[in-house]
Amino acid sequence: MKKLICLLLAAVMTLGIACADEIVSIETTIPLSQPESPVTITLTYTGNLDIEFSPYAPTDQVRATVHSDEHADVVISIAPSDLYAGMSMADLSEEDLQYLQEVAGSQYENPSFATETSPEGNLYLFVSSNDEWDVDSLFTIYEGYFVELIQYHDDFAEQTEADDDFCRSLLYGIHFSTDATEAE
C-alpha cells in the first residue's frame, strides 16, 4: 500500500512538472512610441514567443515581429492616422468600412474579407490575399491608431488553420488601455 502511494505521488509530481514546463505565460507590453500617445497595448500569450521590434519603423509607429517555432510569423504594426483621429473602428459608418475594405484589398486581384470582433469588443477587418502567395492581415482602429496583425511565411507559402489560430490567439491577447487625460 505504501509503495502504491509513493508511486502515485511520483506520477502526480512528474505530471505537475511536465505541465509546468509546457505552460509558460508571457506577458509582453508593446507601448506606442509616440510621446503624446494616450494608447498602450498589452499582448498576453501563453507559450514561447520571440518578439523582435523593428528599428526601421518611423518614430510615431511600432512594428514588432512575433516569431514562433511552428507558425507563420505575425507582424504587429501600430500607426496613427490623421483621417481617423480619436475614432475607433466601431465609430465608422458602413460607407467608411466599405471604403477601408476596398483600399485594404486593392493590391490583390481577388481578395477575401471578413470581420471579427475580439473578446474586448474591438471590431477587426480581416483581409486575405486569397491567392497562391499567402499574406493575411487583421486590423482595427483604436482611438485614431491603426493596429494591424500581418501574417505570412518567409516564402509566402499557404497558411494553415493552425497559423490562423495562432494569429487569432495573439489578437485575443491584445488589451488596449487609454489614458483619457492625455487624449486629444
Add this chain to the structure above:
Amino acid sequence: MKRFWTGLLAFVLVVALCAPMLVSAYADTTVYYVNTANKKSLNMRSSANLGNNIIETIPNATAIVVYEFLNSNTWAHIGYGGRDGYVMSRYLSLQKPGGDTPTPSETISYKNFKSSYYLASVKPSTPSGYVNMRWAPSKSTAVHDIYYAGSTLQVISEDKTWCQVYDPQKNICGFMMKEFLVPISFGQEALNQ
C-alpha cells in the same frame, strides 16, 4: 541726397547677395496634391505630430508645396495658403486625384516602362499596413517581399500603374504599384543616396 543714394546702393547689394540664398532654399520644393482617397480634408498642423496643433484643413485635391519630408518620410513640411505647416505625407500624391485612370495591370508589358530615377517612400493602403513587391508588374505574379510605411526605394522605371523599384539595402529589385509610393526626391539628390 547722397545719403539716399548710399542707402539705395546698400539695399540693392543686400538683395543681390540674399537672392541666391532665397532661390536655393526653395529650389527643391515640389508641388503635390492632397489625396485622402476618401475625399476628406487633410489637417495641416503647426508641428510634425498628432496633437492639439491643427492650424488649417486643406480640401482634397488641393495643390500644396512640399519643402521637405521628415521623420522617415511620414510627415511633410508644406506651404499652403501663405502659411507653413506639416501634414502626414501618406495623404499626398504627385498626380491630382481624379486624373488619368490607370490601365489594368493585365495589359501591361515591360515595353511600356520608361526609365526614371527618383526615391520614393512606401505608402501602404492603411497606415499600419504593407505593400507587396512582386516579381513582375502584375497582381497575379508571385510576391517577392513586403515593405512597410516609411521604407525608401529607388524607382528605376515606371508606367502608369507600376514602378520597377530597387532596394539597395537588400539588393533586390521588383515591382510595386505606383499608388503605394510617394516620390520624395529626384535627380542628383536621389543618385547620391
